[in-house]
Amino acid sequence: MYVAVKGGERAIANAHKLLAERRRGKRSVAALGLEQIVEQLSLAVDRVMNEGSLYDRHLAALAIKQARGDLIEAIFLLRAYRTTLPKLGYSTPVKTENMLIERRISATYKDLPGGQILGPTFDYTHRLLDPALAGEEAVFSLEEGPISPNNFVRVSDILAQEGLIEEDGRLNGAKPNDITKEPLDFPMGRDTRLQALARGDEGFLLALGYSTQRGYARTHPFAGEIRIGEVEVEYFIPELGYVVIIGRIQITECQMVNQFSGSAKVPPQFTRGYGLVFGQSERKAMSVALCDRALRANELGEDIVAPAQDEEFVIAHSDNVQATGFVEHLKLPHYVDFQSELDLVRTMRRDFEKAKDAVRSTACGLHEKQEKQKTGEVSSER
């Protein structure tokens, strides 16, 4: 006799116990410390801070550890924590021109005021696995010069002096929209879109940016400037009537400069694609900038012909916490709906067989008639 299975509660508890066990792994191996993750897996930490929309290295490290290194799971953990925090206000726009620069490159000028600074980059490394890193690493120390706040002028500002590039976008209204407080509404302003892109999935945006380079809405991009470094975060306190510095964050800024031959709406000039993200996240900043530019198609009067230009398509599917939730929800029971579909398919199948039988019997009838005609049996009917 069938008895409905009970005990979901115990099964869940046991599964989670096993998860904790597997997360810790072999006890003979030392447990990972958060400092180790912050220091030695810092680019993973940066990604989790970006897509988790929360600048806190230690919480991001904790999330990575708890998620067993699954970065989307870590991003989800951080987001679910962030949403419970009080939202006190908005900083003034960060002044990236005053950045303490650690890396700054431009692909549009050979040399420029301040120069090209490579900084800590994978670029030009040979991707050869380094066996020396497998064991204890030799201790070496690098003599680092002090980073000077030498106020490098931004490449886009150099172009702007000549009037060859469009102006930086201006915010409509005093306050930016806030996608963590307001529902997304299509079509959206560029401020809203850039926020969504900043927390969008790196892989998804990378692929879309790539698609524009391969001819799906070509935007003729040049990496005008990529800069990485620390900026001060300032907050205007109305009670005091002035701005105070509340902290410093590391960010990556990418200004794409896109050649643009003009449209009915806009004269020929260089246009911008912009990406700003937490930490050292160059690939992400560049992908955001490519997508930002592609998504400005409507504003600039370009034909919308490719996925990367389609705001609803890009923004509605860029959030990996939403995407993973909905994809993975297919694991939840669906047997009620499946039952309805089973019924339907059985009915349709019966109809199909009936129809086939009907066709077969008519065909048989015809065949018999023909046979009879051949043998002359039906001749008497004439």
Place this chain on the structure above:
Amino acid sequence: MNDEVGDGEVLASYNFAYLDEQTKRMIRRAILKAIAIPGYQVPFASREMPMPYGWGTGGVQVTAAIIGPEDTLKVIDQGADDTTNAVSIRAFFAKTARVKTTMQTGKATLIQTRHRIPEEALTNDQILVYQVPIPEPLRFLEPRETETRKMHGLEEYGLMHVKLYEDIAKNGHIATTYAYPVKVAGRYVMDPSPTPKFDNPKMNQCEALQLFGAGREKRIYAVPPYTNVVSLDFEDHPFEVTKFEEPCALCGSEGAYLDEVILDDKGHKMFVCSDTDYCEKQQRKKMQNLGEEAKQRAFS
């Protein structure tokens, strides 16, 4: 509804029912608007919840916004209280709101559900909260939000009728078995969430308030008590409710929604109620009746 924070010792860092009061107020405003315009999808600033999108975050936010300490909560998934996700959501509110929970439909003041409406008729002191994955009934006919919004605004539902008509032309009947579209209060076409169409008639003139929460899609909609909810159909092809050929193998009920259970690897199967609470109640009734009969026989 009372929003006092429970004793802070156990869960010092989270508010009553998890969400902060600001967020709850925002959600309640959306709910009120939804009740005022039955069937209309109200956008709301859905929050990240500690469970994944697609796993009931919309329903959980609606429940969190309206639950009070005096409420008794029931959570079902596929009609059953003991499916893993129902267990998890029930445990979430038992922990964050410390409310009473129940498995009995009649004893609940608040019922959160995924994919089913309880068999037992709901009353006007109950609220049914649906978890909704895709709130837009027109989404699979028109993927763009900007377009579907216009269609709702202009009450332009021709596309939906064409789809249903094409079903009839092709199959001789409407081949939609769940998430079967309804018209609410004679105005908005609404997705009843992917409940089987078997449950559609229960929504019509329902005594309980019905609230629908879609977290990922950031929409809330509602059917106020005693509202007309009509399944779309044609005069010559009226809406038909799924009928089951046999009664429930456990309780003998006819006219309840049944799940097919595979018994062995030869494909033998049986059909049992999907609403576990209803099934248990019917089984008890059956046992009682048998007892009464036995008693009567013994005394006669």
